[in-house]
Amino acid sequence: MLQSIPRIAVCIALVLTAACASKTPSQAEGLATTGKQYTTTLKKVNSFALDHTLEFTAGLLPNLPRDNTTLLTQTQAMQQRAELLQATSNYLDTQALYFAELSALAKGDTGTGTTRALRKLVEALNKAPDVGGIPRVSKEAVAGLAGHVASWKHSAQVREELIRSAEPVAHALLLNQHILQEQIQWITQREELARQVEYREKVLKPFVEDKKLGETWKNAWMKHIKQVPTIELLEQAKAASIDMQQAWVNVLRGEGSFEHLQGVFDQLNSNIQAANKREPNTHDPK
Amino acid sequence: MTPSDFEALQNDVHAVFSALYLIDVDLLSAEERKQHQQVLAAAYLAFVNAENARYTALSTKAKSELGELAGHVKTMRTQLAELEAPSEQLGVLGKGLDALARLAKLL
Numbered sequence: 001m002l003q004s005i006p007r008i009a010v011c012i013a014l015v016l017t018a019a020c021a022s023k024t025p026s027q028a029e030g031l032a033t034t035g036k037q038y039t040t041t042l043k044k045v046n047s048f049a050l051d052h053t054l055e056f057t058a059g060l061l062p063n064l065p066r067d068n069t070t071l072l073t074q075t076q077a078m079q080q081r082a083e084l085l086q087a088t089s090n091y092l093d094t095q096a097l098y099f100a101e102l103s104a105l106a107k108g109d110t111g112t113g114t115t116r117a118l119r120k121l122v123e124a125l126n127k128a129p130d131v132g133g134i135p136r137v138s139k140e141a142v143a144g145l146a147g148h149v150a151s152w153k154h155s156a157q158v159r160e161e162l163i164r165s166a167e168p169v170a171h172a173l174l175l176n177q178h179i180l181q182e183q184i185q186w187i188t189q190r191e192e193l194a195r196q197v198e199y200r201e202k203v204l205k206p207f208v209e210d211k212k213l214g215e216t217w218k219n220a221w222m223k224h225i226k227q228v229p230t231i232e233l234l235e236q237a238k239a240a241s242i243d244m245q246q247a248w249v250n251v252l253r254g255e256g257s258f259e260h261l262q263g264v265f266d267q268l269n270s271n272i273q274a275a276n277k278r279e280p281n282t283h284d285p286k
Numbered sequence: 287m288t289p290s291d292f293e294a295l296q297n298d299v300h301a302v303f304s305a306l307y308l309i310d311v312d313l314l315s316a317e318e319r320k321q322h323q324q325v326l327a328a329a330y331l332a333f334v335n336a337e338n339a340r341y342t343a344l345s346t347k348a349k350s351e352l353g354e355l356a357g358h359v360k361t362m363r364t365q366l367a368e369l370e371a372p373s374e375q376l377g378v379l380g381k382g383l384d385a386l387a388r389l390a391k392l393l
Binding site for chain 2: 053063065070077080081132133134135136189193196200
């Protein structure tokens with residue numbers, strides 16, 4: 001009996017060690033997959049925001065004065081918009097790379113290449129992208145987050161990396177959130193205007209002019225009643241973006257699962273693809 | 287001008303652009319349509335430039351000049367609220383063309 005106690009203790013210790021050791025890599029794997037899905041989704045919204053604005057502007061241009069100055073100034077404004085969104089896209093790529101390298105580190109790739117890459121990526125994340133109009137986010141909002149790193153749940157290298165990057169990554173995620181909100185506003189304001197014109201031209205006018213109301217009118221009327229799918233999609237992206245910030249805190253604490261978030265991002269990506277394929281609004285005031 | 291003043295200005299520019307965008311040009315004369323095109327172009331440029339260059343990205347000089355222009359845009363928005371006829375709305379908006387063009391340039 002006395003001899004068996006140490007054996008039992010060793011077995012328990014081994015089981016506990018195995019459980020602890022497997023916790024970090026599986027979580028990091030989840031982080032890498034979810035992080036990639038997250039940045040991919042945000043990049044799609046980013047690209048959708050540009051396409052949507054260009055579509056609206058292209059619909060508006062024929063109704064503006066047909067002179068060189070008008071075309072030039074409107075084109076320059078759109079070029080500036082495209083540059084802002086390109087800077088955002090590059091920043092999201094840096095985040096995707098960071099999540100992949102962190103995952104490699106947690107899986108045991110402790111080579112100098114990985115640690116050096118992580119250091120450079122964190123430096124890059126610390127520099128907010130030059131997104132001109134999009135408001136800067138105060139770094140104070142994420143201060144003290146390094147204190148959430150649960151020492152006993154991570155290997156020494158991962159712990160050291162998480163302590164260094166806890167705040168820069170959280171700040172980047174918060175900045176993404178602000179950028180997303182800004183893009184949502186661009187899209188929703190234009191969508192709402194296009195919707196009102198579409199109602200006037202395709203629903204109200206044929207109705208009051210006592211014209212024959214066919215299938216086209218019926219579909220236009222029904223479409224007006226339903227919630228705009230684009231806006232619904234952007235609300236989902238906003239919620240998923242907030243969840244991602246919570247997921248990062250969970251990573252620091254060595255808690256949580258990514259299954260729920262992965263499902264959300266999968267759904268969002270297919271919704272964005274569907275929105276891109278949909279027939280665009282004319283955005284034509286006439 | 288403070289960040290919240292700038293936000294109010296952005297809302298006013300959006301309201302002015304929306305009013306112009308929603309005017310049914312079928313109800314305007316040929317001359318009024320031309321005027322509508324000009325003001326619509328200036329208002330949309332001011333709207334997009336305000337989105338591109340939010341408060342934090344503006345120079346101190348621009349911020350102080352914006353204060354004066356914000357007053358003009360606010361007046362236009364207030365006057366618009368009292369009018370329903372497209373030609374009357376265009377009358378108010380047409381008078382603000384200069385302010386909108388200056389605003390678009392400044393942002």
